[in-house]
Amino acid sequence: MRLFQLPLTKIQGVGPQKAEELHALGILSVGHLIEYYPFRYEDYRIRDISEVKDGERITVQGTIASMPYLQRYGGKSRLISRVTVGSTLVTAVWFNRTFLKDQLTIGREITLTGKWDQRRRHLTVADSEFPDRGAAKTGTLQPVYSVGGSITQSTIRKLIERAMTQFGEHIPEILPEELLQRHALIPRREAIARIHHPENTREGQEARRRMVYEELFLFQLKLQAYRAMHMKQPDGIVHPVNNDEIRQFVGALPFELTNSQKQVINEILHDMKQPFAMNRLLQGDVGAGKTVVAAVSLYATIRAGHQGAIMVPTEILAEQHARSLGKLFEPYGIQVGLLTGSLTDRKRRDLIASLQMGLLDIVVGTHALIQEDVFFRSLGLVVMDEQHRFGVNQRSILRRKGMNPDVLTMTATPIPRTLAITVFGDMDVSTIRERPKGRKPIKTYSVKHGMMDRVLGFIRKEAEQGRQTFFICPLIEESEKLDVQNAIDLHVQLTQALPDMTIGLLHGRMSAAEKEATMALFAAGETTVLVSTTVIEVGVDVPNATLMIVMDADRFGLSQLHQLRGRVGRGEHQSYCILIADPKSENGQERMRAMTDTDDGFEISRRDLEIRGPGEFFGTKQSGMPEFRLANLLNDFEVLEQARDDAAELTASEPFWSSQQYAGLRDFLAREAKQHAEPLD
Known part of the structure; x- marks a missing residue:
């Protein structure tokens, strides 16, 4: 019996309206x-x-010691009684529970659940039961579900x-016996029953552990099966990389590569030599030198x-x-073109x-690259910069412009390991951890709005030394909804x-030419201060800019602030980041502390994940971030x-694709492939 094909009306008491x-x-x-799991439990x-x-919220048992007293006020009511709990009175x-007045008789046993005020020996009752009538909740863990409408x-x-x-x-068992035994997991049917009604905390934890593993395993199975199938199909472009040419190209660069850059270049070139299409993520902190790694890879494909x-x-x-x-590339006769929406x-x-x-x-371009009439003679390598800004479909379209070209996706938002495994589980991941030589750490300060005079003094001081300043604010024009400084007003001020x-002044509504x-x-040094919205967040490189000021910094996410900070500190001079924030903003202050504590992008990422949670981390629903029902990354x-x-171990083995014991998992993969029409990008 396939439970996911069985209509809700098959359940006793569920008619068409309830089903809707x-x-x-x-x-x-x-x-x-059946798999609609509670998100917490009420402890009775x-x-x-x-x-x-x-x-704390507690459940206690006691005896009613006084007649109840009823107070009425403004259409509401409060019922007060004394209860002996052990040796404590x-x-x-109770609020708005007048019907209980006649039931609260002296000497009667009662179970109370509510919030405890220790100083006043006061319990605000949320729930109460009388043992002489049968206590359905007492002694249990009651599941709490997400509900809405008439569903209570x-x-x-x-x-x-x-x-x-x-x-x-x-309820079918999905996991093979070997995995159940390897991880001491309870059977699926028992786990689901226990999640809905655990006898105790340990039982609930065991049930959750089983189902969390299953959820994460099935998600990973999709990714690893795709990888395994991909590796069986040598249909990529084989790049006969000439190591001597690469060494000469790297040797002619105006700077020395870090060991980390050399390592990831070797990983990428190794992939490019293979008959399988490369699918690699290159991640590194802001200013870590990802672009030059991409340039070496492009040189190899050309x-x-x-x-x-x-x-x-x-x-x-x-x-x-x-x-x-x-x-x-000019000295090598390599032609570079620019394709954007603003071209004539x-x-x-x-x-x-x-x-x-x-x-x-x-060709370097924006979304204009994926339009239908754009074709290549022989596309060998696709580089996606700041890839989380693009949806899965957009990435797929660009890949289909060639015959399975190698794909290198890059991000300057360092991704915590758990997210890298989850979102990019079908990719190989290369990480640049070193900063280029000579780069000085950026000094970061958080200040209040009232300190603007000192901020202006800092701008003057840097300008006297020939340096430049970025001044960032969240909105282009004034908004009635948000009391934030805007770029146009700030420019005037x-x-x-x-x-x-x-x-x-720079903002998103200006034309491309403007x-x-x-x-x-600004790059030529003719502008001292550039007032901008976050349009300069990614990649803009002005080595002479040494001061980044962010207005209303508490309105920005941690990773975004770190990206903005990375626009300075790209030259030889000491750079600074000043965050102007509201001291009353609790989350904002937490972010300010993180920014002033560290300039390590991976640590910033970890804290951002803690504050915002995985669903918001990438800032886009198209990022491929899965929604898990139980698992917490x-x-x-x-x-x-x-x-x-x-x-990975299972999908790499031959029995997985042929043995009857794995037929259920293969059926799962087939259903997923049918549902999503194509494998994960």
């Missing part, structure tokens, strides 16, 4: 209801009141209980007779990459024709406060790594 209400919660079948186990801390208070906690508990009674025996493409999220970054790569029709037609004829070796300096002109002036990382290793 459950559908609104994402519960579409009997299987969905009786405790010794002497061990309870102030403010407790004042119990009581309703969902009853429906799940009925579903388990009617169909529980049909020397092998192919073309390269770099896709970036903004026109400013595309223009910068096109300029820097053009300068780098004629220039765009000429560029596309050059690509198709092979006259252009490298700074122009008045610093009349002897040239103040530039942005390029503004950035060119912060706490369950060891289980995730074990599940990944198990899935």
Whole structure:
């Protein structure tokens, strides 16, 4: 019996209307209801009141010691009675429960659950039961589910209980016996029953451990099966890399590569030599030197007779990459083109024709690269910069512009290991951990809004030494909803406060030509201060800029602040980051502490994940970040790594693809492939 194909109306007491209400919660079948897990439990186990801390939620048993007293006020009511709990006389208070007044008789036993006020010996009662009538909740852990509409906690508990009674025996085991034994996991049917109704904490933990492992294992199985299938199909481009040519190219660079950069270049070139299409993630902190690694990889594909493409999220970054790569490759006769949405029709037609004829070796572009009429003569390598800004579909379209080209995705948002394994489990991951030689750590300070005069003094001090300043704020124009400084007003204010300096303005609503002109002036040192929105967050490189000021910094995420900070500190001079924040913003202050404590992007990432949670970490639902029902990537990382290793071992073995004992897992993969129409990108 396939429970996920069984309609909810098969459950006793569920008619069409109730089924519709459950559908609104994402519960579409009997299987969905059975696997609709609680997100916490209410503890109704009786405790010794002497061990309870102030403010805790507790359940105690006692005897009513006084007649109840009813108070009414403003249409509401408060019922007060004294209850003897052990040797303690407790004042119990019920709000809006007038019907209990006649039941609270002296000498009657009662079980109370509520919030304990230790100083006043006062219990605000949320729940109460009388043992002489049967106490259904007392001594139990009651599941708490996400509910809405007319579906209450009581309703969902009853429906799940009925579903388990009617169909529980049909819950299939998914995991093979070897994995159950290896990790001492309880059977699936027992685990699901215990998750809904654990007898005690240990039993609930065992049930959760089993189901968390299953959830993470099945997710990893999809990724690892895709990898295993991919490795069986040698349909990629083999790049005959000439090591001597690569060494000469690297030796001619105006700086020395770090050991970390050399290591990841070796990993990438090794992949490019193979007959399997490369799918590698290159991650590194801001300013770690990822672009030059991409340049070496592009040089290798061009020397092998192919073309390269770099896709970036903004026109400013595309223009910068096109300029820097053009300068780098010019001595080798390698032609670099720029394709963005702001090109004239004629220039765009000429560029596309050059690509198709092979006259252009490298094209740098934004989303314009994935338009239908863009074709390559022989696309050998695709580089996705700041890849989390692009959806899965966009990445797939660019890959299909060639015959299984190698793909190198890059991110300057260092990803905690658990997220790298989860989101990029189908990729190999290369990490640059060293900073380029000569880079000084950026000194970071958090200040209040009232310290603007000192901030302006800092700008003047840096300007006197010939240095430049970025001044970032969250919005372009004034918003009634958010009381934040905006770029246009700030530009006016700074122009008045610093009349002897040239103040530039950059924001997302400017045309590409205006942005390029503004950035060119700043890069040339003709603008002292650049007021900007976060359009400069990624990749913009001005070595003479030594001061980054972020207005309303508490409005930004940690990783975004770290990206902004990375726009300075790119030259030989000491650089600074000043975060102007609201001291009353609790989350904001937590972020400010993290920023002033460390400039390590991996540590920043870990703290950002703790503060925001995995779902918000990438800032986009298209990032590939899965939604887990039970697993928590912060706490369950060891289980995730074990599940990944198990899935990789299993899919690499021949019996997995042929033996009957794994037929259930192969069916699962087939259903997933059918549901998503194609394998994970």
